[in-house]
Amino acid sequence: MVMPDTLAFKTARIVDIFQETAEIRSYFLSLEEEEDFQFTPGQFNMLGLPGVEEAAISFSSLAQPGNNFFMHTIACVGNVTSLIERMEIDGKLLIRGPFGYGWPTEEIVGKDILLVAGGVGLAPLRPFLLYCLEKRNQINNLYLVYGARTPEEMVFQKDLMDWQKKEEISTIYCVDKLPEYSSLLPNVGLVTHFLEDLQIDLSRALVCMCGPEIMMRFVARKLLLQGYSEKDLYLAMERRMRCGTGHCGHCQIGAKFVCQDGPIFQYPDIKPFADTML
Amino acid sequence: MPKDAFVIEKNQFSSWLKKLQESFQLIGPVEKEGHFVFSLIEEVNDLVMDYDTTMLGPRKFIFLPEEKICTIYQKDQGFTIKKVQDVPGQLLIGVHSCDLHAILVLDKVFLLKSFQDHNYRLRRENTLIMALNCTKVCPTCFCSSMGTGPFVELDKGFDFLLTDCGESYLIESFSEKAKDLLLPLNLPQADDSLFKKKEQLFQELKGRFIKNLDTTNLVQTLLENQDHPVWQRTAEERCLGCTNCTMVCPTCFCFNVKDKISFDLKECDRVRYWDSCQELHFAEVHGANYRSSRKARLRQFVTHKLATWVEQFGCFGCIGCGRCMYWCPTHIDLTEMAKEVQKSNFKRMREDGYA
Numbered sequence: 145m146v147m148p149d150t151l152a153f154k155t156a157r158i159v160d161i162f163q164e165t166a167e168i169r170s171y172f173l174s175l176e177e178e179e180d181f182q183f184t185p186g187q188f189n190m191l192g193l194p195g196v197e198e199a200a201i202s203f204s205s206l207a208q209p210g211n212n213f214f215m216h217t218i219a220c221v222g223n224v225t226s227l228i229e230r231m232e233i234d235g236k237l238l239i240r241g242p243f244g245y246g247w248p249t250e251e252i253v254g255k256d257i258l259l260v261a262g263g264v265g266l267a268p269l270r271p272f273l274l275y276c277l278e279k280r281n282q283i284n285n286l287y288l289v290y291g292a293r294t295p296e297e298m299v300f301q302k303d304l305m306d307w308q309k310k311e312e313i314s315t316i317y318c319v320d321k322l323p324e325y326s327s328l329l330p331n332v333g334l335v336t337h338f339l340e341d342l343q344i345d346l347s348r349a350l351v352c353m354c355g356p357e358i359m360m361r362f363v364a365r366k367l368l369l370q371g372y373s374e375k376d377l378y379l380a381m382e383r384r385m386r387c388g389t390g391h392c393g394h395c396q397i398g399a400k401f402v403c404q405d406g407p408i409f410q411y412p413d414i415k416p417f418a419d420t421m422l
Numbered sequence: 423m424p425k426d427a428f429v430i431e432k433n434q435f436s437s438w439l440k441k442l443q444e445s446f447q448l449i450g451p452v453e454k455e456g457h458f459v460f461s462l463i464e465e466v467n468d469l470v471m472d473y474d475t476t477m478l479g480p481r482k483f484i485f486l487p488e489e490k491i492c493t494i495y496q497k498d499q500g501f502t503i504k505k506v507q508d509v510p511g512q513l514l515i516g517v518h519s520c521d522l523h524a525i526l527v528l529d530k531v532f533l534l535k536s537f538q539d540h541n542y543r544l545r546r547e548n549t550l551i552m553a554l555n556c557t558k559v560c561p562t563c564f565c566s567s568m569g570t571g572p573f574v575e576l577d578k579g580f581d582f583l584l585t586d587c588g589e590s591y592l593i594e595s596f597s598e599k600a601k602d603l604l605l606p607l608n609l610p611q612a613d614d615s616l617f618k619k620k621e622q623l624f625q626e627l628k629g630r631f632i633k634n635l636d637t638t639n640l641v642q643t644l645l646e647n648q649d650h651p652v653w654q655r656t657a658e659e660r661c662l663g664c665t666n667c668t669m670v671c672p673t674c675f676c677f678n679v680k681d682k683i684s685f686d687l688k689e690c691d692r693v694r695y696w697d698s699c700q701e702l703h704f705a706e707v708h709g710a711n712y713r714s715s716r717k718a719r720l721r722q723f724v725t726h727k728l729a730t731w732v733e734q735f736g737c738f739g740c741i742g743c744g745r746c747m748y749w750c751p752t753h754i755d756l757t758e759m760a761k762e763v764q765k766s767n768f769k770r771m772r773e774d775g776y777a
Binding site for chain 2: 147148149150151153155176194195196197198219221222236238356357382383384386387389390391392393394396397398399401404416417418419420
């Protein structure tokens with residue numbers, strides 16, 4: 145068997161750019177050479193440009209069969225992302241991917257699904273949420289609890305409003321501070337305050353969370369206290385990555401390579417290791 | 423007795439190497455400022471085959487300290503990538519069993535998981551390894567505990583195996599390439615007596631080890647004691663965070679990537695270089711550093727080599743060469759830390775109500 149090479153670069157063209165918040169943008173991209181580009185919710189690409197190396201960024205869109213479009217939602221805070229921030233439509237990015245294991249799409253049948261996201265952490269969860277909506281008739285209840293510091297810092301505002309209106313999904317949005325007017329009408333408080341009183345049967349629960357590690361720490365602990373089982377919790381881990389292919393060593397958490405064994409982990413697989421906030 | 427075992431006089435060995443020099447870059451141990459190092463051999467007589475240990479293992483010739491991954495050319499319509507294509511054929515001479523195991527560990531990292539590293543594969547395919555059964559025990563080495571030496575007991579993954587028998591070497595071949603290279607020499611077959619001598623040398627040497635590590639249940643013991651006080655104490659009292667341990671370790675594989683751009687901005691060399699988990703910024707992301715304390719970084723080194731490596735690659739990451747403690751400015755000894763954890767297994771003691 146010929147194993148994939150580490151240097152399989154692809155060129156992606158920026159098709160469209162949406163400003164999500166002051167420092168977060170979504171980039172709608174299409175591959176130049178390939179007609180069909182498939183990936184699963186939760187996977188990521190190494191996005192790069194000559195001169196600034198690469199950064200690992202999750203897909204924030206759901207792959208569509210037979211086309212080569214995909215979306216990344218990027219907080220412009222590092223070398224790569226700040227340079228991408230300055231790019232315009234038709235600009236070209238050098239990417240490698242898709243890498244990693246995504247959300248448990250095989251596990252959703254008959255489940256009560258709870259998605260918990262914080263800040264830009266909604267981006268890696270969005271494709272899974274869209275996937276759940278597509279397969280809505282196969283699952284039981286579907287919840288999204290999404291928190292951000294302020295309503296302005298919430299990403300995918302249009303989606304958030306759509307989902308708020310939909311019957312297929314129950315949403316709880318919350319912020320630390322509420323301004324006088326907000327179209328989303330979010331609650332005030334941390335996501336951990338809104339995890340009770342959900343119609344979730346613990347025997348068929350599936351929780352997927354993505355956000356700051358400190359948020360995931362308390363969400364996981366709160367849910368475990370409420371009687372959720374450890375194996376039903378899935379978390380998205382973020383670590384520094386230089387290769388995406390399990391070689392550079394930067395993303396290791398104990399015995400796990402976040403790039404290859406993750407970035408989505410079942411809680412018991414990642415909990416035993418040191419150097420996380422979980 | 424293996425079929426492909428011959429006797430080669432040391433003089434003939436030298437002249438054979440000189441001949442091989444026409445088609446390979448020869449790499450071997452030479453003396454440098456009171457230590458031994460693996461180096462490109464220009465003069466075959468410079469080789470020191472009875473060395474004890476080298477400063478760096480031969481990994482630096484397969485996984486280079488700094489190397490170009492590819493060149494990216496930027497044009498109006500996108501990018502052109504040129505990968506590294508040509509690497510010289512090389513012969514690593516006199517590789518001790520521990521270092522041979524280290525290369526096989528790196529093979530697992532770079533070639534045998536889900537992705538093959540382009541540069542490593544290229545260099546590895548163009549490398550012949552002439553292993554040498556070790557005859558010296560260092561004060562810091564413990565290969566016999568890790569099952570990686572002092573004699574080579576493998577039958578693949580390398581090409582030749584030498585055993586020093588005084589005036590001559592017992593030379594065994596373990597690959598087709600090696601057989602082809604030995605064929606024109608018309609060497610006499612090695613007889614039983616040489617293998618008896620080899621076995622005798624092996625038994626003598628095994629009894630001389632000073633340093634030992636009991637690896638029974640080691641993985642579990644270390645993983646259960648990630649909060650053991652030994653990490654904090656050793657880090658605070660002795661670790662300078664200098665990264666020497668990871669630089670000299672022959673199995674360390676971590677690297678960082680750096681782009682070097684030409685002045686006209688049209689050409690970019692993507693370069694990788696050895697990185698170290700002991701370095702402060704190694705596990706830093708925007709807004710967090712997951713190993714900001716020396717304690718966490720030291721524990722990462724020890725538990726990775728002696729515990730988590732086993733889950734990742736099915737073998738220990740430590741091959742018992744002792745370089746990390748020899749080159750540590752304060753001689754921090756990972757076997758001592760492991761032993762301290764074994765002696766005072768806090769997890770167990772807590773469960774039994776003692777701590």
